[in-house]
Amino acid sequence: MKLIILDRDGVINHDSDNFIKSPDEWVPIPGSLEAIARLNQAGYRVVVATNQSGVARGLFNIVTLNAIHQKLHQAARQVGADIGAIFFCPHAADDNCDCRKPKPGLLLEIAKRFDVSLKGVPTVGDSLRDLQAGFIVGCTPYLVRTGKGEKTLAKGGLPPGTTVHADLAAVVDHLLKTNAEVAAAA
Ligand SMILES: O=P(O)(O)OC[C@@H](O)[C@H]1O[C@@H](OP(=O)(O)O)[C@@H](O)[C@@H](O)[C@@H]1O
Numbered sequence: 001m002k003l004i005i006l007d008r009d010g011v012i013n014h015d016s017d018n019f020i021k022s023p024d025e026w027v028p029i030p031g032s033l034e035a036i037a038r039l040n041q042a043g044y045r046v047v048v049a050t051n052q053s054g055v056a057r058g059l060f061n062i063v064t065l066n067a068i069h070q071k072l073h074q075a076a077r078q079v080g081a082d083i084g085a086i087f088f089c090p091h092a093a094d095d096n097c098d099c100r101k102p103k104p105g106l107l108l109e110i111a112k113r114f115d116v117s118l119k120g121v122p123t124v125g126d127s128l129r130d131l132q133a134g135f136i137v138g139c140t141p142y143l144v145r146t147g148k149g150e151k152t153l154a155k156g157g158l159p160p161g162t163t164v165h166a167d168l169a170a171v172v173d174h175l176l177k178t179n180a181e182v183a184a185a186a
């Protein structure tokens with residue numbers, strides 16, 4: 001089973017400096033859900049790892065977060081995409097939890113749940129912390145320019161091996177092309 005780990009805000013849906021606080025505020029980035037469908041068709045299980053400190057900040061509760069994720073799943077299904085699971089950290093930075101990216105807790109949880117090694121698993125994010133969390137546990141980091149990606153790129157300090165792409169659809173184009181080239185060379 002091939003696995004890919006996606007950040008949520010700024011990769012699948014538009015992000016906001018005021019947080020995504022309700023299902024109405026959740027709006028997919030054009031092409032992202034269709035890109036997930038292409039990953040599924042290529043044999044990838046797609047899971048999400050997302051920091052949701054808005055819960056700890058009292059901006060929205062778990063019921064609302066679940067409603068946002070129901071809308072995400074439904075929108076994905078409408079284009080033939082399937083998101084295997086959504087792992088989230090509801091904590092604030094000063095809670096010092098193990099699951100808030102850049103700590104790798106969410107990704108280790110994913111590895112345990114799906115009983116897979118994370119070595120070489122693609123992980124896609126718009127923030128440095130997304131890429132760092134993946135890099136720590138052996139994932140291959142992909143930065144997208146959507147969401148906070150341009151700011152992340154400008155700040156620099158990306159983990160070694162990070163490649164930069166316009167959006168999730170471009171990451172998927174690259175991934176599937178590379179996979180096809182490797183298969184042809186075998
Ligand atoms: O990109 P993912 O991990 O899916 O989700 C990010 C969101 O939880 C929020 O994360 C916050 O960061 P702080 O939690 O305040 O550091 C801010 O960046 C918000 O703009 C953003 O909406």
Ligand SMILES: [Mg+2]
Pocket residue numbers: 007008009010011015125126127147
């Ligand atoms: Mg993000």
Ligand SMILES: [Zn+2]
Pocket residue numbers: 089090091097098099100
């Ligand atoms: Zn946490």
